[in-house]
Amino acid sequence: MKPPPFTYHRARDVAGATDLVAELGEDAKFLAGGQSLIPMMNFRLARPEHLIDIGRLGELSFVDVGPESLRVGSLSTHRAVETADLGAGFEVVRDTMRWIGHLPIRTKGTVGGSLAHADATAEWCLLAVLLDADIVVAGAGGRRRTIAASEAFLGFYTTVLEEDELIVEVAFGRPAPHAAVTEFAERKGDFALVSAAVDLDVSSGTVSGGRVALGGVGPAVVRVPEAERVLHAGGRAGTDLFETCAQAAAQAVEPPGDDDAGTGYRKALVRNLVVRACEEAVAR
Amino acid sequence: MTEPDKVLLTLKVNDAVHEVAVEARRTLADTLRHDLELTGTHVACEHGVCGACTVLVDGDPARSCLMFAAQAEGSEIRTVESLAGDDGSLSDLQTAFSANHGLQCGFCTPGFLMLAEGFLAERPDADREEIREVVSSNLCRCTGYQTIVDSIQDCAERRRNAKEASA
Ligand SMILES: Cc1cc2nc3c(=O)[nH]c(=O)nc-3n(C[C@H](O)[C@H](O)[C@H](O)COP(=O)(O)OP(=O)(O)OC[C@H]3O[C@@H](n4cnc5c(N)ncnc54)[C@H](O)[C@@H]3O)c2cc1C
Ligand code: FES
Ligand code: FES
Numbered sequence: 483m484k485p486p487p488f489t490y491h492r493a494r495d496v497a498g499a500t501d502l503v504a505e506l507g508e509d510a511k512f513l514a515g516g517q518s519l520i521p522m523m524n525f526r527l528a529r530p531e532h533l534i535d536i537g538r539l540g541e542l543s544f545v546d547v548g549p550e551s552l553r554v555g556s557l558s559t560h561r562a563v564e565t566a567d568l569g570a571g572f573e574v575v576r577d578t579m580r581w582i583g584h585l586p587i588r589t590k591g592t593v594g595g596s597l598a599h600a601d602a603t604a605e606w607c608l609l610a611v612l613l614d615a616d617i618v619v620a621g622a623g624g625r626r627r628t629i630a631a632s633e634a635f636l637g638f639y640t641t642v643l644e645e646d647e648l649i650v651e652v653a654f655g656r657p658a659p660h661a662a663v664t665e666f667a668e669r670k671g672d673f674a675l676v677s678a679a680v681d682l683d684v685s686s687g688t689v690s691g692g693r694v695a696l697g698g699v700g701p702a703v704v705r706v707p708e709a710e711r712v713l714h715a716g717g718r719a720g721t722d723l724f725e726t727c728a729q730a731a732a733q734a735v736e737p738p739g740d741d742d743a744g745t746g747y748r749k750a751l752v753r754n755l756v757v758r759a760c761e762e763a764v765a766r
Numbered sequence: 767m768t769e770p771d772k773v774l775l776t777l778k779v780n781d782a783v784h785e786v787a788v789e790a791r792r793t794l795a796d797t798l799r800h801d802l803e804l805t806g807t808h809v810a811c812e813h814g815v816c817g818a819c820t821v822l823v824d825g826d827p828a829r830s831c832l833m834f835a836a837q838a839e840g841s842e843i844r845t846v847e848s849l850a851g852d853d854g855s856l857s858d859l860q861t862a863f864s865a866n867h868g869l870q871c872g873f874c875t876p877g878f879l880m881l882a883e884g885f886l887a888e889r890p891d892a893d894r895e896e897i898r899e900v901v902s903s904n905l906c907r908c909t910g911y912q913t914i915v916d917s918i919q920d921c922a923e924r925r926r927n928a929k930e931a932s933a
Contacts, residue, residue: 483812484791484793484796484812485791485793486791487770487771487789487790487791488771488790488791489771489790490771490773490790490834490836492836513834513837516832516833516834516837517814517829517832520793520814520831520833520834521813521814521832523791524812524813524831525813533790533834535836535837537837538840561826583814583903584817584900584902584903585827585881585885585900585903586817586820586826586827586828586829586881586903587814587829587903589823589826589827589828590823590826590828590829590832590833670899670902671902671903
């Protein structure tokens with residue numbers, strides 16, 4: 483279908499964008515890559531009265547690789563990240579991009595738009611939660627704050643962002659050389675039914691800790707402390723440990739059964755995908 | 767109801783500059799088709815999954831149904847109409863689609879052509895696996911895809927051979 487009418491505004495800078503949204507109120511929305519908002523408007527699931535196009539804010543489009551950190555500007559496209567050199571330890575971020583839709587979606591969709599849209603299987607949300615990223619936001623009147631990814635996602639398409647808050651960048655604080663993301667979708671390029679991400683602390687073949695995050699098992703992306711405890715207890719990096727970890731993850735979650743997949747099927751996917759992600763992570 | 771807001775835009779499409787006044791909600795796809803009469807770009811699903819509307823935006827394949835025309839101001843847009851020569855002679859990519867039966871009804875073809883045009887410009891060395899992966903972004907209800915992959919691979923190989931011959 484065709485999208486409903488709205489008034490178009492083009493932002494010149496971050497302050498202008500946030501102040502304008504504050505002034506126009508809840509019927510105004512930012513427009514970044516449009517790859518989530520425009521489909522929703524075409525379906526008439528979203529009817530914003532004002533769109534503030536932030537697409538020209540070049541200052542938000544950057545990838546900044548430091549010795550121990552990685553900062554990605556919110557307007558960077560998935561494709562820009564996929565083709566960037568992200569430095570040692572952040573390969574997982576680059577390699578995860580290929581799971582997001584298809585090439586023509588990745589050339590337009592942005593990091594900030596993904597985080598703000600907060601789909602329960604969005605790869606950017608999964609990466610941010612897995613790697614304890616910081617999300618930097620700007621608000622009206624020059625306000626700025628940093629949100630820990632662990633506190634950012636509240637539920638179905640819901641974040642802690644205020645109406646006037648614009649995501650400026652996402653910062654990954656420490657490298658994750660043994661991290662991997664994997665997922666399952668019925669068709670190539672679809673949103674995943676279930677996605678799994680792990681980051682292992684491993685040296686000389688022994689695991690001494692790690693992080694586990696899942697998408698598609700609830701209203702938002704989650705970390706799984708039960709599975710992480712298995713990794714902290716440690717052991718030889720191999721099938722036994724990974725299967726115990728995956729089993730703990732599957733037991734800890736209670737995925738919703740819906741038209742796409744039942745609860746049992748999603749749990750089975752968790753078991754398989756966590757093992758696979760662990761294997762890919764050690765192999766790095 | 768009040769008159770819908772119109773925006774005055776300057777769009778650069780296939781190296782020509784156009785001025786259009788359209789409703790802000792007008793997608794790039796509809797602007798190309800209805801305002802600029804470039805009906806080679808097709809529209810089907812209007813939510814990003816079929817790829818019939820794929821055009822190049824600053825060289826990158828993008829869904830023109832998921833872009834408002836207003837967002838395209840300042841960018842270089844290329845549509846399927848840019849491929850053939852002024853005399854109507856097919857480009858090498860179009861010739862490869864024709865030779866390899868890369869189309870049947872042809873509805874999806876403009877989208878596949880622009881997808882392949884953008885992709886091969888960036889990845890001239892792409893192998894069959896990569897081409898399969900990229901082609902998975904667009905839908906075709908006729909061909910079964912094999913001949914589309916064949917067409918793109920054929921074109922890529924010919925371009926590589928031509929480059930080697932001239933080196
Ligand atoms: C066919 C298809 C397949 C897809 N597959 C996947 C997939 O597998 N995985 C996946 O993760 N995504 C997928 N997507 C979605 C895609 O990744 C989008 O790019 C992303 O969800 C939103 O980014 P955007 O820049 O397009 O945001 P927009 O659509 O422009 O905006 C989305 C929302 O975020 C808000 N917003 C945008 N930028 C900011 C900002 N900087 N600060 C605050 N709020 C902001 C907007 O107001 C809006 O509410 C797919 C999309 C399509 C069409
Ligand atoms: S019409 Fe644009 S992707 Fe289907
Ligand atoms: S040739 Fe008919 S849809 Fe592809």
